[in-house]
Amino acid sequence: MPAAPSSVVDASEVALSTRSLSLWYGPRQVLSEISLDVPARRITALIGPSGCGKSSLLRCLNRLNDEIAEARVAGGVRVGDTDAYAKDTLVHDLRRRVGMVFQKPNPFPLSIHDNVAYGLRLLGVRRRRELDERIEAALRFAALWDEVATRLDDSALELSLGQQQRLVIARAIAVEPEILLLDEPASALDPAATLRFEELLHELAQRYTLLLVTHNMQQAARVSHFSAFLHGGRLIEFGDTDALFTNPGQRQTEDFITGRYG
Numbered sequence: 001m002p003a004a005p006s007s008v009v010d011a012s013e014v015a016l017s018t019r020s021l022s023l024w025y026g027p028r029q030v031l032s033e034i035s036l037d038v039p040a041r042r043i044t045a046l047i048g049p050s051g052c053g054k055s056s057l058l059r060c061l062n063r064l065n066d067e068i069a070e071a072r073v074a075g076g077v078r079v080g081d082t083d084a085y086a087k088d089t090l091v092h093d094l095r096r097r098v099g100m101v102f103q104k105p106n107p108f109p110l111s112i113h114d115n116v117a118y119g120l121r122l123l124g125v126r127r128r129r130e131l132d133e134r135i136e137a138a139l140r141f142a143a144l145w146d147e148v149a150t151r152l153d154d155s156a157l158e159l160s161l162g163q164q165q166r167l168v169i170a171r172a173i174a175v176e177p178e179i180l181l182l183d184e185p186a187s188a189l190d191p192a193a194t195l196r197f198e199e200l201l202h203e204l205a206q207r208y209t210l211l212l213v214t215h216n217m218q219q220a221a222r223v224s225h226f227s228a229f230l231h232g233g234r235l236i237e238f239g240d241t242d243a244l245f246t247n248p249g250q251r252q253t254e255d256f257i258t259g260r261y262g
């Protein structure tokens, strides 16, 4: 694939890339020719006004838009060496490699243990000991183990929202993804849980590539290494977060981050 015009990183560090990615819902085009290289093991924030296509872009990356009958995609998405839209790409494998966390925590109505075991069992992990070890490792990495170790058989729905969001992260990382797509994952959390969650994002970025949609500019500036600004379904600017926030290259970016619109 040719290099993205907005490329800011060495190709060896790219975990996921899009080339001229466009998306339509029926006749309406909502993404136009997006070419983006997402750096590996870094946090990239996707920012932009409501309706600019941030969630739609995330859903193209693990092919969740396949579930929307009228959605049509053009252009390319690569995850590592895999062409996400190739005929022989297995969608369930792609979604294991590219996990997703939504705004509202969505634990299954199962026990805490079985939520994290879910994907592992689908992968064929059956032995109790291996399951338990991997569940503990995932819960520890998601900074939830200490709070749930003695109540793994309780319903996940009894956890607080902040705990549920960390459980969903544990569920996602238990199957060893490469990339986590996070769609406003902290917006339902209170300020203390949000701070805690942001610390967790930093921990996660040591091992995984994170792509984070956020409406909160302070959060984008605080937690992300790179930022991509979308407007009207187009990628307007992509770069190092500090540089983009202090010295935006485009007028539209400046207007957005200074709160002049959106």
Ligand SMILES: Nc1ncnc2c1ncn2[C@@H]1O[C@H](COP(=O)(O)OP(=O)(O)OP(=O)(O)O)[C@@H](O)[C@H]1O
Binding pocket: 025, 030, 048, 049, 050, 051, 052, 053, 054, 055, 056, 057, 068
């Ligand atoms: N399933 C769908 N069918 C048709 N149109 C859709 C669908 N989902 C989103 N859209 C439209 O696509 C455009 C982009 O929406 P999207 O949710 O991706 O934007 P966003 O930047 O994530 O917005 P927000 O910040 O408000 O969450 C919007 O105009 C929206 O109405």
